[in-house]
Amino acid sequence: MTQEAESKSLAAIRDVIDSARPLIYLQSSEEDRACALLAQAAAGRGGAKMDLFVWSVTDGLQHGGRSAKAQPEGPRGMLDYVIVHEKPAIFVLKDFHEYLGDAEIRRRLRDIYAACMNAGKFAVILAPVRRIPEELHREVAYLTLPPPDVVELGGLVREEAERLGAGLAEDQAYMLVRALQGLTFNEARHAIRRAVAVHGKLDPSVVPTLQEEKRLLVRKTGLIEYVPDTAPIEDVGGVEVLKKWLTERRELFYSRESLSAEIVPKGLLLMGVSGCGKSLSARSVANVFELPLYRIDMVRVFAEGLGRAERLFADACRAMEEVAPAIIWFDEIEMGISAHHQESSGVLDRIFAFFLTWMQEKPLGLFVAATANRIDLLPAEMIRKGRFDQVFFLDLPDKDERQQIFEIHLRKRGVDPAGLSVELVASRTDGWTGAEIEQCVVAAIISARLANEPLTDKYLLPSLRQIVPLSKTMKEQVNHIRSWAFDRAVRASAKK
Numbered sequence: 001m002t003q004e005a006e007s008k009s010l011a012a013i014r015d016v017i018d019s020a021r022p023l024i025y026l027q028s029s030e031e032d033r034a035c036a037l038l039a040q041a042a043a044g045r046g047g048a049k050m051d052l053f054v055w056s057v058t059d060g061l062q063h064g065g066r067s068a069k070a071q072p073e074g075p076r077g078m079l080d081y082v083i084v085h086e087k088p089a090i091f092v093l094k095d096f097h098e099y100l101g102d103a104e105i106r107r108r109l110r111d112i113y114a115a116c117m118n119a120g121k122f123a124v125i126l127a128p129v130r131r132i133p134e135e136l137h138r139e140v141a142y143l144t145l146p147p148p149d150v151v152e153l154g155g156l157v158r159e160e161a162e163r164l165g166a167g168l169a170e171d172q173a174y175m176l177v178r179a180l181q182g183l184t185f186n187e188a189r190h191a192i193r194r195a196v197a198v199h200g201k202l203d204p205s206v207v208p209t210l211q212e213e214k215r216l217l218v219r220k221t222g223l224i225e226y227v228p229d230t231a232p233i234e235d236v237g238g239v240e241v242l243k244k245w246l247t248e249r250r251e252l253f254y255s256r257e258s259l260s261a262e263i264v265p266k267g268l269l270l271m272g273v274s275g276c277g278k279s280l281s282a283r284s285v286a287n288v289f290e291l292p293l294y295r296i297d298m299v300r301v302f303a304e305g306l307g308r309a310e311r312l313f314a315d316a317c318r319a320m321e322e323v324a325p326a327i328i329w330f331d332e333i334e335m336g337i338s339a340h341h342q343e344s345s346g347v348l349d350r351i352f353a354f355f356l357t358w359m360q361e362k363p364l365g366l367f368v369a370a371t372a373n374r375i376d377l378l379p380a381e382m383i384r385k386g387r388f389d390q391v392f393f394l395d396l397p398d399k400d401e402r403q404q405i406f407e408i409h410l411r412k413r414g415v416d417p418a419g420l421s422v423e424l425v426a427s428r429t430d431g432w433t434g435a436e437i438e439q440c441v442v443a444a445i446i447s448a449r450l451a452n453e454p455l456t457d458k459y460l461l462p463s464l465r466q467i468v469p470l471s472k473t474m475k476e477q478v479n480h481i482r483s484w485a486f487d488r489a490v491r492a493s494a495k496k
C-alpha cells in the first residue's frame with residue numbers, strides 16, 4: 001500500500017485512455033471520486049500531463065477548480081469546444097446522458113470521435129446510469145468504476161488523517177483500510193468521519209466503529225452480511241474442474257459490458273457432501289473474481305415465519321443490486337425449505353419463482369454463488385440449465401485431493417509437509433471430507449504442542465484414529481447425495 005501503487009480504478013481508467021479511444025462513457029454515481037481519478041489519469045504517469053476540464057449544465061466549464069474564461073453555450077456548445085480545443089485534454093461531461101436523445105448531439109459526438117482520434121483529446125460522459133444510444137455503441141468505450149480497492153482506500157485514509165493532522169503508520173492505516181473494504185468511497189469517508197466524531201481521533205482503536213458502520217450500511221435489510229475473509233483458490237484442495245471453470249469465467253465476467261448478456265456468467269450452484277468445501281469454494285469465488293462478497297442468510301430469511309420471508313427475500317435481492325459488482329453468496333440455499341416443505345402455502349413456490357426470475361434479470365455485475373447440502377429439496381427448475389451457468393457436485397476427495405488438502409492445512413499452520421508421510425495418511429483416509437482432514441491436522445498439532453515437540457509422523461499417524469468420518473456414520477445419506485448428483489451435476493473434481 002505505497003503511495004506510488006496504482007488503484008484498480010485508476011488502472012481501468014488509464015487503460016481506456018492508453019487505448020486512445022476518444023469517447024468514453026463512465027458510469028458511476030460517485031461523481032467526486034470519478035473526477036478525482038480522472039484528474040489523476042490526466043496528470044499522467046511520467047510527465048505526459050493533460051489538461052482536465054469538467055462541464056456540467058449548472059456550473060458550466062471548469063478548469064483547475066475555476067470557471068473557464070471562455071464559456072461554451074449549452075451542451076451542444078460544449079461539444080464544439082472539445083472539437084476546436086488545440087491541446088491534449090480530458091473533458092468530463094457530467095450527466096451528458098441526458099442530452100443523448102438529441103440527434104444533433106449524437107451526431108456531434110460522432111464528430112468528436114473522428115476529430116479527437118489521435119489528438120490526445122478525450123470526452124468522458126460521466127453518468128450514474130447506462131444510457132448509450134444504439135448508433136454510438138461502436139464509438140463509445142464503456143466503463144464502470146470498480147469498488148475502491150486497498151490502494152484507493154489507503155489514499156482516502158491518509159487524506160483524512162492529514163486533514164486531522166494525525167500521523168498514521170503504514171500498518172495502522174492498513175488496519176483501517178481492511179475495516180473499510182466493501183464500502184463505496186463515499187460510504188468509507190462517511191464511516192471514517194463518524195468514527196472520528198465518536199472517538200475524537202483516527203487510529204486503529206476506531207476499527208470496531210468502522211466495522212459497525214459497515215454492518216449498518218450493508219444490513220439495511222438485516223439479512224445481508226459483508227464477508228471480509230474470502231479464500232484464495234490455493235486454499236482449496238482438489239476440485240480442479242471447478243477451479244478451471246472459475247478462472248475461465250472470470251475473463252468473461254470482466255468483459256461483461258461488451259458481451260451479449262446470455263454468455264456473461266450469472267452464477268453457480270455448489271452441492272455435495274457436507275464438509276467437502278462448498279462454503280470454502282464459494283468464498284474463493286470472490287477471491288478469483290476479486291470482488292467483494294456478500295452473504296444472504298437464508299436462516300434469517302425464514303426466521304420470522306413463512307409469511308414475512310417472501311418480502312424479506314425479495315428486499316435482500318433488490319438491495320444487492322446496489323452493490324454490484326459483487327459476489328452474492330446464498331449459503332445453504334435449501335435452508336428454511338427443509339423446515340417448511342411440509343406446509344403447502346404456496347409461499348415457497350413464490351419465493352423460488354421470484355429467485356429464478358431475479359437470476360435472469362439481475363444486473364450483469366452480480367454473480368451468484370449458491371451452496372446446498374440437500375439439493376433434492378430444491379425445485380427442479382432451479383437446477384435446470386440456464387438459471388445457473390453450472391451445477392457442480394463436490395464429492396468426497398480422492399487420494400490425490402486428500403493429499404493436497406493435508407498439505408494445505410499443514411502449511412496454513414506453519415508446518416512443512418515435506419517431513420511427514422502425507423501420502424501415507426492420504427491413502428489411509430478414504431471416505432474422509434476436507435473438514436475431517438483439517439480436524440485431523442489440528443488434532444495432531446495439538447498433541448505435538450502438548451508434548452512440546454515439533455509435529456512429526458509420531459503425532460500425525462495416531463491422530464487418524466481420533467476421527468470417525470461422516471461417510472461411515474451416515475453412509476446412507478452420503479450415498480443418497482452421491483447417487484442423486486450423479487446425473488444431475490458436473491463433478492467438481494477431475495475424473496480419474
Ligand SMILES: Nc1ncnc2c1ncn2[C@@H]1O[C@H](COP(=O)(O)OP(=O)(O)O)[C@@H](O)[C@H]1O
Pocket residue numbers: 235236237238239272273274275276277278279280281371405408433434435436438
Ligand atoms: N477441498 C478442500 N480443501 C481444503 N480445505 C477444505 C476442503 N474441503 C473442506 N475443507 C476444510 O473444511 C472446512 C469446512 O468446509 P466447508 O467449506 O464449510 O464445507 P461445506 O460448506 O461443504 O459443508 C473448510 O473451511 C476447510 O478448512
Ligand SMILES: [Mg+2]
Pocket residue numbers: 278279280331371
Ligand atoms: Mg457450508
